[in-house]
Amino acid sequence: MRDEVSDWLSHHFLHLKIDQEVKDYGKRGHHYITNTSAYKETDRLNHGNIIDSIYVVDCSGSDSDSTFFTLEDVHLDVQAYELHDPVDSASAGPDRNNSTPTSDGEEEDRGAHVRVTQLPSKHLVGIWDSLIFDDPIPAQLLRFTTRMMSIMKHKDLNPTIMNWNRLILLYGPPGTGKTSLCRALAQKLTIRLGKQFTHGKLVEVNSQTMLSKWFGESGKLVGKMFEQIHAMADDEDSLVCVLIDEVETLTGSREKAASGNEVGDALRATNQLLTALDRLRHRPNVMVFCTSNLLAAIDSAFLDRVDIKQYIPNPCASAAYEIFRSCFNEMIRCKLLVPVDDPSDVAEDHSPDAPMQQQPDSDWELMKSVSFPTLAEVNIRLWNRPYSPGRKLCSLAQRCEVSSH
Amino acid sequence: MYRDVNTPGARSSKSPATNGSCRRIRHSAGARDHHSHTVTTATVSVREEHWASAALTMAMATQVKPSLHVEVRLKNVAGTFVRTDLVRLLVQDLTAMSD
Numbered sequence: 001m002r003d004e005v006s007d008w009l010s011h012h013f014l015h016l017k018i019d020q021e022v023k024d025y026g027k028r029g030h031h032y033i034t035n036t037s038a039y040k041e042t043d044r045l046n047h048g049n050i051i052d053s054i055y056v057v058d059c060s061g062s063d064s065d066s067t068f069f070t071l072e073d074v075h076l077d078v079q080a081y082e083l084h085d086p087v088d089s090a091s092a093g094p095d096r097n098n099s100t101p102t103s104d105g106e107e108e109d110r111g112a113h114v115r116v117t118q119l120p121s122k123h124l125v126g127i128w129d130s131l132i133f134d135d136p137i138p139a140q141l142l143r144f145t146t147r148m149m150s151i152m153k154h155k156d157l158n159p160t161i162m163n164w165n166r167l168i169l170l171y172g173p174p175g176t177g178k179t180s181l182c183r184a185l186a187q188k189l190t191i192r193l194g195k196q197f198t199h200g201k202l203v204e205v206n207s208q209t210m211l212s213k214w215f216g217e218s219g220k221l222v223g224k225m226f227e228q229i230h231a232m233a234d235d236e237d238s239l240v241c242v243l244i245d246e247v248e249t250l251t252g253s254r255e256k257a258a259s260g261n262e263v264g265d266a267l268r269a270t271n272q273l274l275t276a277l278d279r280l281r282h283r284p285n286v287m288v289f290c291t292s293n294l295l296a297a298i299d300s301a302f303l304d305r306v307d308i309k310q311y312i313p314n315p316c317a318s319a320a321y322e323i324f325r326s327c328f329n330e331m332i333r334c335k336l337l338v339p340v341d342d343p344s345d346v347a348e349d350h351s352p353d354a355p356m357q358q359q360p361d362s363d364w365e366l367m368k369s370v371s372f373p374t375l376a377e378v379n380i381r382l383w384n385r386p387y388s389p390g391r392k393l394c395s396l397a398q399r400c401e402v403s404s405h
Numbered sequence: 406m407y408r409d410v411n412t413p414g415a416r417s418s419k420s421p422a423t424n425g426s427c428r429r430i431r432h433s434a435g436a437r438d439h440h441s442h443t444v445t446t447a448t449v450s451v452r453e454e455h456w457a458s459a460a461l462t463m464a465m466a467t468q469v470k471p472s473l474h475v476e477v478r479l480k481n482v483a484g485t486f487v488r489t490d491l492v493r494l495l496v497q498d499l500t501a502m503s504d
Contacts, residue, residue, distance in 0.1 A: 005477050016473060052478040062471035074473040082479045191476055 018067035022054040079194040084118035119190040119200035128184040172312035182289035186241035197239035207249035219268035226276035247290035251302040321397035329371040
């Protein structure tokens with residue numbers, strides 16, 4: 001399927017653009033050939049009937065900022081995938097046969113320690129595109145992990161020389177999309193590494209349930225949880241992405257714990273986690289993502305093992321505008337928000353740079369015709385319209401940036 | 406892109422000037438640049454025991470062609486197959502019955 005689509009694209013397209021949806025793969029048609037200035041009849045894909053969509057998503061290794069690429073100049077990397085239904089997801093709890101009874105006969109809290117989701121999942125469709133950051137952090141992380149996973153899977157590579165723990169830590173203030181980014185990365189990695197791994201699993205660890213009220217149990221629970229992950233990683237065709245949210249729960253600084261009057265159970269859990277992570281290093285199909293709000297509270301030994309420590313900041317004004325814009329556009333798409341042609345909005349504008357009466361309400365026309373304008377459109381077309389929806393949203397985004405600092 | 410110095414033909418490229426301690430690997434970068442019709446060449450001399458790693462480094466460094474990533478989302482292939490298969494069996498059964 002990959003080769004077929006790659007050949008078909010090479011034969012029928014001279015240029016492709018990022019975010020372009022390739023259509024007409026299921027029917028015969030005509031395609032304009034630039035260098036011959038002629039139309040050529042296109043053949044349909046043999047398996048076009050089982051294809052849901054074809055998207056050009058990204059270009060890696062290019063220094064250019066352009067999103068338009070000539071196929072001669074690039075290597076086509078085609079990945080085919082099928083989405084798993086959410087019902088395939090499974091949860092794994094602690095071993096009930098070994099649960100610890102309390103003194104009054106009750107059993108220990110049996111909250112699920114991990115939640116397993118088959119990848120690529122229908123649940124996670126669109127989450128990648130919904131992530132908006134100031135810098136291209138998601139794309140950079142995806143390229144790094146894809147590259148390193150491909151390199152480290154080479155059987156002749158000496159792992160003692162190429163030391164890579166497959167551990168990524170995202171930290172920063174709460175609510176900035178760290179956990180969502182980890183989930184999106186897991187989904188994208190499974191798709192991008194489709195030639196190496198036929199399927200994937202996202203294992204989300206519930207850190208809070210790992211700490212037991214019983215002395216010595218926390219370390220055991222961490223150990224059991226990683227045994228489950230090892231069992232999943234036995235299938236070498238499966239990419240196992242482990243997500244440990246709020247990792248400082250399990251990797252609290254041992255120095256601080258020792259200097260205080262804390263009991264040694266959390267310390268044991270930290271030791272167990274570090275040991276388990278060292279064992280996971282030898283699994284070429286396991287990737288561990290961690291998130292934290294408190295970098296200072298994390299044990300230095302854990303931080304030393306992390307390959308990438310990525311700070312996820314609060315969004316700047318332009319990113320906040322894009323987030324607001326995507327929300328409003330979604331409501332417009334669902335017809336929950338209908339633009340109303342209200343000229344009084346413009347009439348209220350008594351500022352010196354108020355729009356001229358003879359000018360049409362281009363801001364409303366812009367909104368009615370497509371959706372909320374981009375920030376560039378606001379700056380170019382609506383700079384003299386402070387009461388236009390775009391400008392109002394822009395000032396709101398700027399206030400958000402100020403309040404977050 | 407690289408001349409394999411281990412092949413017999415390549416051994417003739419041993420540089421006499423280096424007294425056999427070094428070999429030359431001719432590296433042509435951008436040889437397939439059809440637009441400019443220019444071929445950039447760079448000749449590097451490396452120690453014999455390190456030529457392979459040097460070549461690997463150069464191969465990585467000259468891997469300048471960007472990758473354009475295309476994602477093909479498939480429909481539920483298994484379900485489609487099962488339905489198609491069932492229809493085929495049904496037609497076969499009906500044909501057999503009519504015969």
